[in-house]
Each structure stands twice: as structure tokens, then as C-alpha cells.
Amino acid sequence: MSMLLALVRGRLRIPAMWVLIALVLGAGVISWATRGDSGRTTHAASDATGVIVPEDPSSTLPVIAGAPATVAASAVTTSTAHAGPVRVAAGPGAVTVSWDAVQARPPVQSYVVRATEDGSGSHGTMVVCGTCTSATFRGLTNGKRYAFTVAGQTASGSTPALQSPAAVPSSPLCPAAQPCVAVDGGQAEGTAAGRMQGFLHGIDGYTNRARIAALQPTTWRGSPGKNWHGLVSPYGVETTEVLSDDWLVATFDKDKGGAAAPWEDWDAYRSFVTDLVQRAESEGWAPTYWEILNEPEGGLPYRTGPTASIDNTLQTYLNGYRAIKAADPHAKVIGPSTMFTVEHLTNHPELLDLTTFLDFANAHNMHLDAISWHETGPDHLQPFDRLPDSIANHVDRIRNELFRWPNIGKPQIFVNEYGNSGSLGLPGSNVGYLAALENAGVDSANISCSPLGSSDPAGCGNPTLGGLLDKDESTPRASYWVHRAYADMRGTRLDASSSVPFLSAFAVARGGGSWEVLLGRHQSCTSPANPQCTEPASAVPAPIPVTVAIRVGGPDRTLTVAVQRIPDATGAMPDAPPTSSQHVVVKDGVVQLGTPAFADGEAYILRLGA
Structure with missing residues (x-):
């Protein structure tokens, strides 16, 4: 057992990839915490509906304190x-x-x-x-x-x-002192192309193909080897192969207590990597990206041998990188795929941080096609850094620091695991992560899976798209419908902000005078909502009505809004949430809508058009 195996990720979470390898190799590879199954099955009410109530169309937008008295149709007020x-x-x-x-x-x-x-x-x-x-x-x-x-x-x-002096963000679209989400249709933030619709394992030959296709996946991450590439190739996705998993499968010896550590024999390790890359290309399953290690700080199931250390881990990255490039100089390599530990933690000296890795990669001229990490809320991070709300700061920080590492090239940003065991099945939390990743401009992202056991549909060994499907591999769960809505949200990403803590929004303009908004509330995580959660009932905030103000521009007119509500539940929801439609008034280029009392964990889908 690795000296790092005791590290707990999030709520008693072992790295997801190791769990799948354990299932492939059999018992004895890793031990991980499993939850007691309460036997509770939650079925989301498929007949629930959400009715959006228009605000008084004769009212005018109040002036936010500190903002100009008049606001241009596409201006961002400061x-x-x-x-x-x-x-x-x-x-x-x-x-x-x-x-x-x-x-x-x-x-x-x-x-x-x-x-x-x-x-x-x-x-x-x-x-x-x-x-x-x-x-x-x-x-x-x-x-x-x-x-x-x-x-x-x-x-x-x-x-x-x-x-600095104090600063208070605000939007001129929102009434003062009211819970409000502001969407500025005049403020484009880039292109939305479904790049966060990625998966980690979660598929076999029986996973419902129509359900997968409807999600329009863009990326898939998995291992080991050829078979899973054949399963995902019909969907035209980019793929990432996790080399450390291939190595574990190839060298695991139950009688010796684990897999060989790469640093036991660097020549053997480099030869294995080079041969694998060449074989993948000759057999026609070469991935889009090669990933050398997955979460080394989360515990590696290596057998007794030379001590695991940050230096040995860095040398594994370097030897793996050079072996990949020896096999194919044009192969694309990403890393380090660690939990988001951005700088050295004195209270966790065993953890490899991003800064140390990138300093090392820069010193050794490792050209990275993407810097990758996981947003899974590990306990060693500060409370804010465990939240989806922190993703924009994490992404901006790394992008702004690239000046320090000129030799690694111009890498993209991949969050190749997002979500923790408690959040995976909750619609509001799914929106929270999708909105944060999109609004941060991440280049690619993959939803995680739960390593707490196969009894949970989101378990890493289950071919259920990370728990979006039930264990029959076909029936949608409530959070599936969040990702189904997200699949269609291609177009111009719009600026969206909220005055309600832990209420997130992602919005797009689709062209032709139509807009879509995805809303989700994600403050608490309690066992009635998800058996994986442990927070007390007192952590749940009260439901509140929320104003949604959308700047659409143009003359005063009437539009139609279609609304779907996805309830706070983790169980099977076979049918899409029902849709209610009504007319709303555009006044001075802005539509204001009011939601019913918005409960924590819920999600809403709004589609606005002529």
C-alpha cells in the first residue's frame, strides 16, 4: 500500500481511476471506504412543473447604488x-x-x-x-x-x-436587494460548444446508445487499452488514455502486493510506454491525448519497493513523457491530473502541487498540450477552493501564471474530473459545475464518478455515465436531464451573475432571436437528497423566489418562455421534466421573470424566443 493511500479525497474518497483498476484486477488492489446502503430509493416526480411568473411589465429597473443612472444596451456597468x-x-x-x-x-x-x-x-x-x-x-x-x-x-x-477598499459587485439588470440572476445578452463571453460534456469510464456494450447520443458527448477519458476506445468511437469524441492504469494492469502481482513502481526499473517503464503508444497507433485506437499519471497524491497501489516521493513522481512524468515522444513525436500529452493543489502545503508535504510540477516541466522542456487537474473538493483545500464557485479563480490563476513557464508551450486547460460523491446525483450541483466550467472558459472537462462502491449508480465501476443513468444502464436519473439540456446549449456564451450565494447560471444566445438559461442551486448536501451526503438538515437554506433578468435588446415586444423544473432528487426520472410555456414582455430591451420558490438542489431550464 502506498504511503499516500490514507489521503482522503472529499468525503472518504479514493481516486476514481484506481477503483476501476481494482475492479479489473480483483480484490486486494486497494481498499476503500464504502457507505452503508440505507436501502432508500428516491424517485424524482416526473410530473412536477415549474411556472415562471412575469414581473410587472410596467415596472422599470431600479438604479443600483454606485451605477450610472442610464445603461447602454450592451454595456457592463462598473x-x-x-x-x-x-x-x-x-x-x-x-x-x-x-x-x-x-x-x-x-x-x-x-x-x-x-x-x-x-x-x-x-x-x-x-x-x-x-x-x-x-x-x-x-x-x-x-x-x-x-x-x-x-x-x-x-x-x-x-x-x-x-x-484595497471594499468592492460590491452588482448588475444594473437586477432590482436592488432582491434575489436575482442577471443575464446580459449584449455581453458575449465566447463560444459554448458543449466542451464540458465529457465522461470518465461509465460505458460498456449495454449502455443505452440513444441516451448517450442525446447528450452529444465531446470527450471521454478511460483505460485500459483498446476495448473502451471502440465503445466510444461512434460518438466522435476526443479521448484520453491514462497510462498509469495501463501500467498497473500490466505489472500488478497480487502475491507481491501490488504493481511495480516505475522507478524500480526506468528502462522497463520507458519500454512499456513506448511499446504501448506504438501498438495503439498500429491497432488504430491511438487516443487524442496521453495522460501519464492520475492523481498520484491520492495513493498509488505499488508493491513494496523504493519509497514513493514527489521526486520519484516527477521523474515518472518525465520518463513517461520522453517515452511517448520517442514513440511518436507528434503525440499529445497532458498533465499532471492532480487534485487542485496549486502550491506547496506545509501541512501536507507529501502532496504534489501544480506549481512544483509546472516548474519541473518547464525546466525539462516538457511541452504540454493541456494542463489538467481535478475539481473534486478534497479536504486538504481551503473551504472556498472545494466549491465549484472557485473554478473561475483556479483557471484564471493558472492562465495568468503561464508567463512563469514559457517552455511548456501554450497549453489548454482541462478539468478532467469534476464533482464529488455528494454532488454527482444532484441536479442543482450538476448545474453549478457546468456553469462554473463554462463561465471560466475551460477547454474540456469530464464528469467524475463515485469511488465509494458499486451500490451507488454513480460508482466508477458502473457503466452509467457517472450516474446520469440508473443501474439498468438506460433509465435517466434526475441529473441526466441537466446534461441533456446542456447538450443543446451551443452558441454564444453570455455573461451571467447572481446575487444568491450558491445559485449558478449558464446562458447562451442561440441565434435567430432565442436564448437559453440553465439555473441550479447547490448550497447543501444532506442524506435525504443524496445518501452519499452527511450535512444536517439545518444546512439546507429556505426556498426563495428568484428574479431572472435577461437583456435581449431590441424593441418592446412579446416573447415566449418555456420552462422545465428538475427536482432535488437523485433517483430515476424516466421522462423529461414537463414544460410550461407562457408569454412575457420585453421592456427597454429586458425581460424580467420570477421563479417559484427555488429550493436548494433544484434546477431550472429556461428557453426564450419569439
């Missing part, structure tokens, strides 16, 4: 403040912090900007170049107060931290 050398400019769901360059000897090499939110503490960190004088924090809650510190980093240490 309010500014400054305290000495540090300034803040707040807009919808975002704050830009700017400062005067710090004069220091030795000179500043980078700036570290830290955010705090009133009442909840740390709210993310950004690192930008030494000649940069601004940083933007996204994914913030409208109406909340934020403060920031800026400190220069020199070869000798840190300069004194400079404090």
Missing part, C-alpha cells in the same frame, strides 16, 4: 473606488483590482492578489507578472462585499501587502 495605490472596479459578478507598480530592490517578479469575502473569509488568489498592474476576480456574488490585498514577490521575499 463602480470604482481607490485607497492609495490600490483601486477596485466592480461589475456584474466580478471585480478588477489595479495598483501602482511597486518599486523595490530586488525588483518585483510577480504580484500576489488575495480576495476575501465578508462573512466567509478567503475567496481566491491570483498571481500575475511583475510588470502587470491589474487582476480580475470572476464568479463573485452580486451584493457581497469583497476586499483585496496586493503584495509584490521579489527574489528576497514579499513586499508589504497593500489593502
